[in-house]
Amino acid sequence: ETGVTQSPTHLIKTRGQQVTLRCSSQSGHNTVSWYQQALGQGPQFIFQYYREEENGRGNFPPRFSGLQFPNYSSELNVNALELDDSALYLCASSPLLAIDNEQFFGPGTRLTVL
């Protein structure tokens, strides 16, 4: 069983640009959540997708948007990048019948905005 994968591993953008990050969920998982983790901080919830619909959103502006596809893979799009968007972006998937409501995290995408 493959785990959660994310691409790219690292990305450098300039302020004002747009970026798309990708996540492939673990097999059998139909829920995906995205998090932003600044250096030295815990992950901050951006939003969650369940069966291709947004199922909850954290305190992030509308320029953070997402998609979930029929195969349960997902994208995070960020428009009009700002310097403070520099962070590790984590994707986490959950199975339909999670024993302990656990999430399985990918390795993350390190985004640097210059």
Place this chain on the structure above:
Amino acid sequence: EDQVTQSPEALRLQEGESSSLNCSYTVSGLRGLFWYRQDPGKGPEFLFTLYSAGEEKEKERLKATLTKKESFLHITAPKPEDSATYLCAVQHSSASKIIFGSGTRLSIRP
């Protein structure tokens, strides 16, 4: 407002020296409290979920406990490979949002 505070921020122990990490939380209706481990450059790895006060769970040298206001992660006779950042998180009973604390960076010296 839902909130999670972890202490200490960093903890250095000698191999075999037992200790506890604290997670204080404020949430109006707890669906679950989670503990994760995060190694440098990697995503968090699930350890435990606790659902109600008085509950305890164990895994190898780790034991997690829960009260109505806080959770403890007890580490017994730690080894250098236990060095990592330990994250605590809570989920509200009526929301998908999970709130993480800032973590405790644990370092175990041989």
